[in-house]
Amino acid sequence: xxxxxxxxxxxxxxxxxxxxxxxxxxxxxxxxxYIPIFVLIIFSFNNSRRGGNVIWKGFTTKYYDKAFNNEDLxxxxxxxxxxxxxxxxxxxxxxxxxxxxxxxxxxxxxPLFEGLVSxxxxxxxxxMGVSLAMFFSKMGWLGxxxxxxxxxxxxxxxxxxTFSFPFAAMVIRTRLQSFNREMEEAALDLGAGEFQVFKxxxxxxxxxxxxxxxxxxxxxxxxxxxxxxxxxxxxxxTFPVKIYSMVRFSVTPEINxxxxxxxxxxxxxxxxxxxxxxKELDGSHD
Amino acid sequence: MTDNPIVSIRNISKYFGKVAALENVSLDINAGxxxxxxxxxxxxxxTLLRILSGFETPSQGELLLDNKDLVGLKPNKRPINMVFxxxxxxxxxSVEDNVAYGLKMEGVAKPEIKQRVTEALExxxxxxxGQRRPHQLSGGQRQRVALARxxxxxxxxxxxxxxxxxxxxxxxxxxxxxxxxxxxxxGITFVIVTHDQSEAMAIADRIAVLNEGRLRQVATPADLYxxxxxAFVADFVGKIHCFDLSSIRSTDELVRIDAKGLGxxxxxxxxxxxxxILDDANSSDFxxxxxxxxxxxxxxxxxxxxxxxxxxxxxxxxxGQHSIVEIMIDGRDSLTAIVQNSDAQVLHNAGxxxxxxxxxxAANMLLLxxxxxxxxxx
Amino acid sequence: xxxxAIVFLYSFGxxxxxxxxxxxxxxxNYARIFRPEIMTLLWRTLWIALFATIVCLIVGFPVALVIxxxxxxxxxxxxxxxxxxxxxxxxxxxxxxxxxxxxxxxLNEFMGWIWLRCNDFLHLVGxxxxxxxxxxxxxxxxxxxxxxxxxxxxYVSLPFAILPIYSSLERMDKSFLEASMDxxxxxxxxxxxxxxxxxxxxxxxxxxxxFIPALGQFLTPELLGRGQVDMVANVIQRQFKGANDWPxxxxxSLMLLYVTFILLALRAFGDIAKARREGHHQ
Numbered sequence: 033x034x035x036x037x038x039x040x041x042x043x044x045x046x047x048x049x050x051x052x053x054x055x056x057x058x059x060x061x062x063x064x065x066y067i068p069i070f071v072l073i074i075f076s077f078n079n080s081r082r083g084g085n086v087i088w089k090g091f092t093t094k095y096y097d098k099a100f101n102n103e104d105l106x107x108x109x110x111x112x113x114x115x116x117x118x119x120x121x122x123x124x125x126x127x128x129x130x131x132x133x134x135x136x137x138x139x140x141x142x143p144l145f146e147g148l149v150s151x152x153x154x155x156x157x158x159x160m161g162v163s164l165a166m167f168f169s170k171m172g173w174l175g176x177x178x179x180x181x182x183x184x185x186x187x188x189x190x191x192x193x194t195f196s197f198p199f200a201a202m203v204i205r206t207r208l209q210s211f212n213r214e215m216e217e218a219a220l221d222l223g224a225g226e227f228q229v230f231k232x233x234x235x236x237x238x239x240x241x242x243x244x245x246x247x248x249x250x251x252x253x254x255x256x257x258x259x260x261x262x263x264x265x266x267x268x269x270t271f272p273v274k275i276y277s278m279v280r281f282s283v284t285p286e287i288n289x290x291x292x293x294x295x296x297x298x299x300x301x302x303x304x305x306x307x308x309x310x311k312e313l314d315g316s317h318d
Numbered sequence: 319m320t321d322n323p324i325v326s327i328r329n330i331s332k333y334f335g336k337v338a339a340l341e342n343v344s345l346d347i348n349a350g351x352x353x354x355x356x357x358x359x360x361x362x363x364x365t366l367l368r369i370l371s372g373f374e375t376p377s378q379g380e381l382l383l384d385n386k387d388l389v390g391l392k393p394n395k396r397p398i399n400m401v402f403x404x405x406x407x408x409x410x411x412s413v414e415d416n417v418a419y420g421l422k423m424e425g426v427a428k429p430e431i432k433q434r435v436t437e438a439l440e441x442x443x444x445x446x447x448g449q450r451r452p453h454q455l456s457g458g459q460r461q462r463v464a465l466a467r468x469x470x471x472x473x474x475x476x477x478x479x480x481x482x483x484x485x486x487x488x489x490x491x492x493x494x495x496x497x498x499x500x501x502x503x504x505g506i507t508f509v510i511v512t513h514d515q516s517e518a519m520a521i522a523d524r525i526a527v528l529n530e531g532r533l534r535q536v537a538t539p540a541d542l543y544x545x546x547x548x549a550f551v552a553d554f555v556g557k558i559h560c561f562d563l564s565s566i567r568s569t570d571e572l573v574r575i576d577a578k579g580l581g582x583x584x585x586x587x588x589x590x591x592x593x594x595i596l597d598d599a600n601s602s603d604f605x606x607x608x609x610x611x612x613x614x615x616x617x618x619x620x621x622x623x624x625x626x627x628x629x630x631x632x633x634x635x636x637x638g639q640h641s642i643v644e645i646m647i648d649g650r651d652s653l654t655a656i657v658q659n660s661d662a663q664v665l666h667n668a669g670x671x672x673x674x675x676x677x678x679x680a681a682n683m684l685l686l687x688x689x690x691x692x693x694x695x696x
Numbered sequence: 697x698x699x700x701a702i703v704f705l706y707s708f709g710x711x712x713x714x715x716x717x718x719x720x721x722x723x724x725n726y727a728r729i730f731r732p733e734i735m736t737l738l739w740r741t742l743w744i745a746l747f748a749t750i751v752c753l754i755v756g757f758p759v760a761l762v763i764x765x766x767x768x769x770x771x772x773x774x775x776x777x778x779x780x781x782x783x784x785x786x787x788x789x790x791x792x793x794x795x796x797x798x799x800x801x802x803l804n805e806f807m808g809w810i811w812l813r814c815n816d817f818l819h820l821v822g823x824x825x826x827x828x829x830x831x832x833x834x835x836x837x838x839x840x841x842x843x844x845x846x847x848x849x850x851y852v853s854l855p856f857a858i859l860p861i862y863s864s865l866e867r868m869d870k871s872f873l874e875a876s877m878d879x880x881x882x883x884x885x886x887x888x889x890x891x892x893x894x895x896x897x898x899x900x901x902x903x904x905x906x907f908i909p910a911l912g913q914f915l916t917p918e919l920l921g922r923g924q925v926d927m928v929a930n931v932i933q934r935q936f937k938g939a940n941d942w943p944x945x946x947x948x949s950l951m952l953l954y955v956t957f958i959l960l961a962l963r964a965f966g967d968i969a970k971a972r973r974e975g976h977h978q
Binding site: 371372373392393394395398399400402403404406408409410419420423424464467468471 | 869871872874875876877878879880881882885889890893894
């Protein structure tokens with residue numbers, strides 16, 4: 033009788049994540065995705081005035097000063113935030129209503145409407161930009177609409193709402209699908225009115241979806257370039273559009289600095305989003 | 319069935335971290351038999367099956383097929399094939415292509431593939447279904463495709479993971495017969511994993527009972543039922559009532575016990591299934607047990623009986639061929655007895671709660687250790 | 697009230713006016729599309745987008761595979777790792793490539809460094825004078841060439857391609873792969889005969905959601921193409937902001953929409969045909 037032997041823990045046949053060939057590809061892809069961003073951040077500290085900020089000439093933080101003192105840039109940043117906040121709020125409300133509408137009711141031509149709502153999600157951004165620009169121009173809303181803040185941003189806000197509420201609706205709709213209709217019926221059975229049911233039963237279930245939709249809408253608005261570019265005028269500039277014009281003018285570390293700030297903001301948002309998601313998962317057991 | 323082992327499992331253990339899925343399991347499987355691995359969930363039977371098929375490697379031990387160690391051999395190189403619990407019939411291929419797949423991998427010539435596939439499909443009664451797609455088939459039909467797919471390769475060993483659990487009752491009975499007939503006609507050694515003891519008892523030539531990673535007993539169904547190695551096995555393969563003991567004394571021919579509730583009894587040595595030393599010291603490790611079909615129920619005290627227990631009549635459930643009578647006993651779980659319908663009628667007339675005498679002969683009793691964890695007995 | 701508001705807003709999204717500023721219903725603008733320079737433009741757009749998409753799929757598949765088969769705790773982190781760049785602003789990401797892809801940029805720097813090492817190695821083994829690698833390192837020009845634009849599009853689209861493939865792989869029943877192996881197939885055979893076909897829906901989705909945005913890319917060709925490499929979107933933009941030829945711009949963007957819809961329709965028909973074949977799914 034042979035003595036029992038031990039066997040090393042080799043990766044099992046379909047344990048792809050342990051194979052080194054695949055791990056290398058994964059690593060390569062990750063590096064590919066992150067290196068340009070890191071380089072951008074590093075070069076925001078580059079002491080180089082000309083030459084396109086490609087050659088390292090020494091460390092400095094003066095371009096951050098420049099960026100923060102750049103009035104136009106700061107104004108653009110303010111605009112972007114304002115637009116993002118307002119458009120997110122409205123998008124979420126519209127998205128929720130739309131999602132519930134589609135989930136609840138049947139009406140003629142429903143598939144058509146469903147298609148219309150998902151349109152902004154599938155078509156290339158430039159088509160959105162073009163069509164919104166044309167619409168606004170027909171309404172006389174293109175470019176500067178007013179000199180009063182925030183009304184001058186209204187057209188951009190409307191544009192943002194238009195393309196972000198379908199995304200919010202999609203996220204919320206997914207969340208709706210996991211809703212147990214019987215809970216609603218139980219509440220009605222116990223005497224609650226329709227609105228109360230909505231407020232006390234449906235809305236809490238939807239909360240994670242609404243939060244996710246809001247974050248999505250916010251990010252989309254914050255980052256948007258093409259649509260905003262088509263719809264805005266010289267006085268209503270958002271952060272990405274301003275950076276774009278700076279890039280066309282000349283490439284300096286100031287742009288890097290501004291970009292780094294935006295990256296940090298995005299990171300913070302993502303961090304909060306995850307935190308919220310984890311809390312939701314721990315809290316609600318649906 | 320002559321003892322002609324083609325598979326030897328020697329001291330196989332499998333650890334997942336600190337948890338032992340299998341501990342020191344050894345058994346032999348004979349050529350041409352239907353062998354069942356039986357046990358509750360988590361007992362390690364599925365792990366053992368995966369070790370046989372090659373999708374898990376044991377932490378320790380050997381696996382011999384025709385006297386060659388298979389450990390370390392990849393699944394696709396083993397002359398062993400498996401029918402998966404979900405059948406795993408490839409949805410993007412036709413039935414024919416599914417069945418031909420294994421032969422294609424072997425590099426068999428096209429005309430021969432065609433012929434063997436047709437034969438295999440005939441064998442599982444799916445001759446006309448060659449061009450169909452899996453989504454067009456019922457669960458039972460997909461299972462037969464999975465069977466044809468492995469049979470066509472004529473493996474040394476065929477593994478089946480819970481083959482009957484996904485089928486409804488009627489289909490289960492039909493499939494049970496078909497599997498046995500199929501095995502007889504192809505002669506391939508089958509290893510079946512199941513948690514259903516009635517399934518195992520009906521199909522298998524021999525059964526290995528596992529619990530918590532350890533092998534409890536390997537025996538034919540009859541042996542398993544009549545001579546279980548311990549109380550766990552006895553209870554797993556059929557209903558049984560156990561009584562704790564307060565003392566044991568053994569002589570050459572008899573074992574004298576004092577069972578709680580039954581008083582003193584003398585049992586012939588044949589009621590023992592292991593040759594352990596019995597005395598008062600380890601009486602708490604043993605129980606004495608009786609099966610429902612051996613319990614007699616009567617309204618008057620029996621004139622002559624080895625063991626007697628007084629109780630009150632509970633529910634009587636008519637089962638068709640016989641009735642199952644429930645008897646309430648003070649101080650322990652209720653007993654069930656299997657009773658002929660005519661006798662059941664008499665009891666029924668006495669009414670619920672009527673005092674009844676339950677008795678049986680000592681020869682029908684089993685003296686069992688609660689837990690025979692020192693490996694199997696043949 | 698709510699439905700009305702919705703209808704009102706839909707009119708935004710799908711308002712693409714027909715052709716002329718004065719709506720004379722002329723087909724002249726469409727005719728212009730068929731002129732050689734525009735056809736070249738469209739052709740180039742198509743090829744760049746296609747090439748970039750295919751590379752994204754080829755690289756994305758292994759990455760998705762690694763994530764899908766990782767341990768549950770690792771999965772979330774790996775997914776986050778890959779998705780995080782996606783959340784960063786598109787403009788910033790494209791801009792960051794300027795530093796990398798320039799003739800004095802990081803990529804060429806790296807290639808130059810490799811060239812030096814190889815050259816040193818050759819000198820070491822005595823083959824130095826053969827001039828195998830040329831007299832000195834010639835940096836490759838990426839910016840202002842199609843290769844730069846393609847790299848740029850791959851860079852911004854990669855996370856997009858990974859997600860649907862991951863989703864479809866994650867849902868796959870592992871027992872199919874094991875059955876294949878049990879029947880005698882090797883790893884590679886199982887991969888091509890079973891894994892890829894079963895992941896095909898995810899791959900197709902990945903193709904569509906990568907290809908369509910790639911077609912309509914504006915920023916990447918604009919910033920990385922330096923005016924030398926135009927895609928459809930750049931020309932469209934110029935009609936609106938520069939040349940003030942809105943009708944032509946509309947015509948072009950409608951072309952883009954048509955292509956999008958054709959692709960989506962193909963996908964939808966594929967799904968319907970599949971559903972009809974599968975009938976009552978068990």
